[in-house]
Amino acid sequence: MSGVRMSGKEKALWYVAAVAIVVYALFPVAWIFSLSLKPASELTDNRFLPTDVTWENYRLIVSGDAADLFLPALRNSIGITLIATAIAVVMATLTAYAVSRLDFPGKKVLLTTALAVAIFPVISIVTPLFNMWRAIGLYDTWPGLIIPYLSITLPLAIWTLSAFFREIPWDMEQAAQVDGATTWQAFRKVIVPLAVPGVFTTAIIAFFIAWNDFVFGISLTSTDASRPVPAALAFFTGASQFEEPTGATSAAAVVVTIPVVVIVLVFQRRIVAGLTNGAVKG
Amino acid sequence: MxxxxxxxxxxxxxxxxxxxxxxxxxxxxxxxxxxxxxxxxxxxxxxxxxxxxxxxxxxxxxxxxxxxxxxxxxxxxxxxxxxxxxxxxxxxxxxxxxxxxxxxxxxxxxxxxxxxxxxxxxxxxxxxxxxxxxxxxxxxxxxxxxxxxxxxxxxxxxxxxxxxxxxxxxxxxxxxxxxxxxxxxxxxxxxxxxxxxxxxxxxxxxxxxxxxxxxxxxxxxxxxxxEPVNLFVAGFIGSPPMNFLPAQLSGTTLSLPFGDVEISADVARRAEGAEFLIAGLRPEHVEDAETLEGPRRERGTTFEVDVDVTEWLGNELYAYVPFSPDERVAAKLAELDKELDGESMRHQMVVTLDARSRVRDGDRARLWFDPASLHLFDPSTGESLTRDEERARAIQADTEEMRRQALERSREHAQAVGQGAPA
CATH class of the missing domain: 3.40.50.300 (P-loop containing nucleotide triphosphate hydrolases)
Structure with a gap:
C-alpha cells in the first residue's frame, strides 16, 4: 500500500468510500445495541436513539427470567467453541505440514475431499446426523456438536495453513536439521513459530464458524446440556405470548458479539503477514 | 576436524x-x-x-x-x-x-x-x-x-x-x-x-x-x-577465458588463423594422426609487440591482426580480434561454449594487453606470444596434448607443502592465543 502517491481528490474519495462501507456494515450492530438499551414500551418507536436508557434487558438475561436459558447456553457456546477450535488448530497444523512437505499417495484425493466436505450444504447433512447421533447417543451432547464443527472447520483450516507452510522456505527446516534438530524439533522450533500468523488466522476462522453456527446448534440439541447461544436465542419468550422478546434477544446478541470483537482485536496484531522477512536474502 | x-x-x-x-x-x-x-x-x-x-x-x-x-x-x-x-x-x-x-x-x-x-x-x-x-x-x-x-x-x-x-x-x-x-x-x-x-x-x-x-x-x-587436463577445465578456469583457436599440424609446424608457429617435437609426436587440433591461448599470455623489449621478445613469435574492439580498464587493455574458424572446429567450439554457460555469437580472440598499449578500435596491431604457453587439445576427446605430468606433480607437491605450513602456523598461533601468550 505504501509508496503509492495519491492526489488530494483521490484521497478524499477513498475516505468517503471507506466511511460509507463502515457505516453500512456497522449500522445493524449499532441498531441492535440501541434496541438492547430500550425499555419494552419503546421497542417499536422507530427511533434510533433510546429516549431513556435502561439496563433492564441485560438484567433479564443475566439474572432474570431468561437467565435459565441464556447462561447455560453461554457456557455451552464457549466450551464447545474453544474445544473445537483447539482440536481443529492442532490437527490442521499437523495435516497441513504433511500436505505441504511430504509426497504421499492420495494427497490430491485428500485435499479435494476436504474441500468438498467444506462446501457441502450444512442443511443437507443435518437430518441424517440427527438420526445417527440419536442412535449412537451423541444427540444433545458436547461431542455431538464438536464433531460436526470440526468437519466444517478442518478443511478450511488445512487449506489456509498449508498455504502458509508452503511459503516457508524449506531451507529453514534443513538448516535446523543440519544444526542438530530432529524432524520434530525442526517442526516445533522453526516451522511452527514461522507459521504463527497462519495458525492464528486458522484459529479465528475455526472459532467464528463454531461460534456463529445455528443449524447444528438447533437441530442436534434439545436441552441446556449442550444448546449454544444462537439456538437458545430462538427459545426466548416475551412477558406474554403476544409480546416479542426483542429486548432480551438484542441484549444477548450484544453479549455474544463481545468475545468475537475482543478476539479479533487481540489477535489482529499476530496476524501480520511478512513474519518470514529476513529469513532469506532480501 | x-x-x-x-x-x-x-x-x-x-x-x-x-x-x-x-x-x-x-x-x-x-x-x-x-x-x-x-x-x-x-x-x-x-x-x-x-x-x-x-x-x-x-x-x-x-x-x-x-x-x-x-x-x-x-x-x-x-x-x-x-x-x-x-x-x-x-x-x-x-x-x-x-x-x-x-x-x-x-x-x-x-x-x-x-x-x-x-x-x-x-x-x-x-x-x-x-x-x-x-x-x-x-x-x-x-x-x-x-x-x-x-x-x-x-x-x-x-x-x-x-x-x-x-x-x-x-x-x-x-x-x-x-x-x-x-x-x-x-x-x-x-x-x-x-x-x-x-x-x-x-x-x-x-x-x-x-x-x-x-x-x-x-x-x-x-x-x-x-596444466588443465582437458578443454572443459581450460575453458572454465581463467578470466577472461582461454581462447580456443583452430589449428593444423604438419611436422612440428602449427598453423593458427594468425600465422604459423613451431612447437616442440614431443608435443607434435603426441598429436600425430589428428587431422586438426584446438589450440588454447590465454588472453594474458599475449602482449602488444610495441610495449615489449629485450630478451623476452626474442623468445616468442609476433603476428599481425586486425583489432575489432578494445576495452581500456586502467590496469590493462582488452583487445578483441575476430577470426573465422574451420567448420568442423566451429561446431565443437560452439558446443563447448554452451557447456560453459556462454552465449558468444561470434568467433573472436580476446587478448589482455599492457595498459600502455596504443592499440585502439580498428587498428592493425602487432601482437606477441610465447609458443611454449600454447595449450593443444584433441578435439575428439577434448584431452590436453600439452599437459606435463611431471610439472603437474611438482606443482602438487609444492602447493601441498605450502598448505601444510600455513595450517601449522595457524594451529601454533591458535595455541599461543589459547595460552594467553601475545599473538
Missing part, C-alpha cells in the same frame, strides 16, 4: 538421470576444497549428499573414518551455510547463533552458550547486533550470522553452498577474504560450492571441477590454470 572421503559416489533421481556420477574425492583434515562448475553440474547435489540432505544412490561417504551414508544430518556433526542463509527470523541474532548449542540439550551450560556465542560474534564482528532480528540486518550481516551459526558448534567440517552469490560485488570480495581468514584461523576442513571461478581460485587449497555430474580434475588452482 576430520577427513572426508567420497568413494565412487552416485546420485540418480527417479528418472534414472545421474546428477552426480562416480565421484571420488579425498578431502584432507583442515583442507579447503572447492566444488566448481557451471550450473547443473551437480556440485550442490554433491554438497547436500555430504551433509545428508540428499540420499546417496551408490558409493561410500566416510567422515573421519566412519561411514555416514545412512546417518541423519544431525548425526554427522557438520555445519552448513546455505545460499539464502536460512536464518530463523523469529529469533534474535544471539539465539540464531546459539540454536545448535541449545539443541544439544544438557551438553552446554548457559554460561558456556553465552561465552561461545560471544566468541563467534567477536570473530565475525557481530557483537553490537546480537539483540537484533535478522530482518533488520543488511545482506552482509545476515551472511555473517549464518557463518556464526556454523562456527559456534565446533563441527567436524564446514560446508558452504554458494554463500556469497546474494551479495553485491564489493561485499563479495570482502566476505571472501573473511571466509579465507576464518578457515585459516580455525583450520577446519571446508567444502565450498561456487560457480564463481574467482572464489574457486582464491579460496581453495584444491579445486574440483565438475561437468554434468562427473569430476574433471581435482588440483590446486595453480595446476588447474597451468
Amino acid at each position: 576430520a577427513t572426508i572421503t567420497l568413494d565412487h559416489i552416485v546420485k540418480k533421481y527417479g528418472d534414472g538421470f545421474p546428477a552426480v556420477n562416480d565421484v571420488s574425492l579425498d578431502i584432507k583434515d583442515g583442507e579447503f576444497v572447492i566444488l566448481v562448475g557451471p550450473s547443473g553440474c551437480g556440485k550442490s547435489t554433491l554438497l547436500r549428499m555430504i551433509v545428508g540432505l540428499e540420499d546417496i544412490t551408490d558409493g561410500d561417504l566416510t567422515i573421519g573414518g566412519t561411514r555416514v551414508n545412512d546417518k541423519a544430518p544431525r548425526d554427522r556433526n557438520l555445519a552448513m551455510v546455505f545460499q539464502n542463509y536460512a536464518l530463523y527470523p523469529h529469533l534474535s541474532v544471539f539465539e540464531n547463533i546459539a540454536f545448535p548449542l541449545r539443541l544439544a540439550k544438557g551438553k552446554h551450560s548457559d554460561e558456556e552458550v553465552e561465552r561461545r556465542v560471544r566468541e563467534a560474534a567477536d570473530l565475525l564482528e557481530l557483537r553490537e547486533h546480537l539483540e537484533r532480528k535478522p530482518a533488520n540486518l543488511s545482506g552482509g550481516q545476515r551472511q555473517r550470522v549464518a557463518m556464526g551459526r556454523a562456527i559456534v558448534r565446533q563441527a567436524d567440517a564446514f560446508l558452504f553452498d554458494e554463500p556469497l552469490s546474494n551479495l553485491d560485488a564489493k561485499l563479495r570480495g570482502q566476505m571472501r577474504t573473511e571466509i579465507a581468514r576464518m578457515q585459516r584461523r580455525l583450520g577446519t576442513t571446508t567444502v565450498y560450492v561456487t560457480h564463481d571461478q574467482t572464489e574457486a581460485m582464491t579460496l581453495g587449497d584444491r579445486v574440483a571441477v565438475l561437468r554434468k555430474g562427473e569430476l574433471q580434475q581435482v588440483a590446486s588452482p595453480r595446476e588447474l590454470y597451468e
